[in-house]
Amino acid sequence: MGEKKGYNERLEEKLTTIFAGGHAKYHEKMNEQNKLFVRDRLALLFDDGEYIEDGRFANVEAGDLPADGVVTATGKVNGQTVCVMANDSTVKAGSWGSRTVEKIIRIQEIAEKNRVPMLYLVDSAGARITDQLDMFPNRRGAGRIFHNQVRLSGFIPQICLLFGPSAAGGAYIPAFCDVVIMVEGNASMYLGSPRMAEKVIGEKVTLEEMGGARMHCTVSGVGDVLVTSEEEAIAEAKKYLGYFPANYTEKPNKVEPKQIKEGRSLEAIIPENQNAPFDMYEAIDALIDEGSFFDVKKLFAAELITGFARIEGQAVGIIANQPKVKGGVLFVDSADKATKFISLCDAFSIPLLFLADVPGFMIGTKVERAGIIRHGAKLIAAMSSATVPKISVIVRKAYGAGLYAMAGPAFEPDVCIALPTAQIAVMGPEAAVNAVYSNKIEAIEDPKERIKFVQEKHAEYKEEIDIYKLASEMIIDEIVSPSDLRVELSKRLHYYENKQISVAPRKHPVLPV
């Protein structure tokens, strides 16, 4: 009997050490930074705070490296099974040793075999330089984590919650995830720290400026969702997961439908003057179930809105031009933003809804030098190759390649719907008349005659691109009153549910990046 008690005591003792994490002073430091201990994060994330763990005793013999600085767990979130790796920054700043890396690789393998989403709760200083031969270059070293992420991309959802630093090679964990949620003030990503930047290239810069959460969510576009606390990050991750199936073979679930948010009608929101701005968010609110919008990259390239929503309980990914910001013109960054979002929705069978009010892609030296042509091509390629249901709604103008980018008729949308305010053309009336008649206009000496001539040509042009003419030519499939659009979309999402199209066999397309 005495011997058995000894076994249990030994186990209890080890478990107590492991559950305590690193030294008390590191717990205090976390507290000061408004950061939660890794096990408290997991308790918040999992339903009822319950989870199972593998490799809990990793490096237990070392004494000061509980769980080797990472918890790898499986449990339920919103009733859906998920796998998680969560760094413990109280243990050697969450740095990676050989067992840390092996644990992360193994939990990825578990997620793969069971075809469930993989969550990465990152808070890590990077590699343990002292252990580099055991964890850096080898077959099951840190590189394998990224290799696995790439293999799993589009197979299962991969989500990153960034609570602290994600340094050097570690910064590729967020980069290979579908979405990155960052806590302002604490989360950061960088290949070289400010200290290293000063030593190596002579640049003096703060961590916030170079790799802070706000910078990444507004300027670089590496971050997707900026939050103010860890609790909010976890709540956002749960909300995000709600739109996704467990893996690519399944479909997103339906939820109880809700009414639209109370507000102005779509008709009242959209101004008749094609050139006057309006807020596309208000138009989205007039179409979707109240409170269902999940904004992706809200603060980055705001001239284009991308986010998940529900229409009568059905999940949909919305890509909408925002005329209020930069006139809704497409730029290099907005093209990138849309490309990733479309690719994400298509991978997990989330139908796409395009709301077009776009003057086209930006022109001028600055954007040409930035490669707007290849960035635009990337967006068009992603949209074109998506096989999920694609619904294109022409809200107002859709000019030039803007029409193409927003799933215009040539790109096999399941339907191209026009609102009565729609205007489809190579370019707007003013620009077109100028382009065609500029010599003639300049030759007219009498100013009154000149204005009269221009107005006549405008009128002719407008007739030429009249939306009923396009409907008559069957260029667009349907014209719908703004007040009927929500019902129309809901029906179509339902009818297209089992859409299947066969793709010609090939290895893969060559990405125009």
Next chain:
Amino acid sequence: MKNLKSTMAGTVFTVNVVVGEEVVVGQVVFVLESMKMEIPVEAEVAGKVATIIVGEGDFVNEGDVLLTFE
């Protein structure tokens, strides 16, 4: 010194403030015309207008300073 920069390339369509005016966050300070669209430029910070650098009809590039605050 705080200033307000152009959000994109275009020509200045209207200047909606005068020197000495108190501007609040989100106020439309300029309207640019670009890509045949009217593009409002909103103040990102509040302040008193010190100088207005551009006038109606001027071409501005993305990032050009439009006005400075005191």
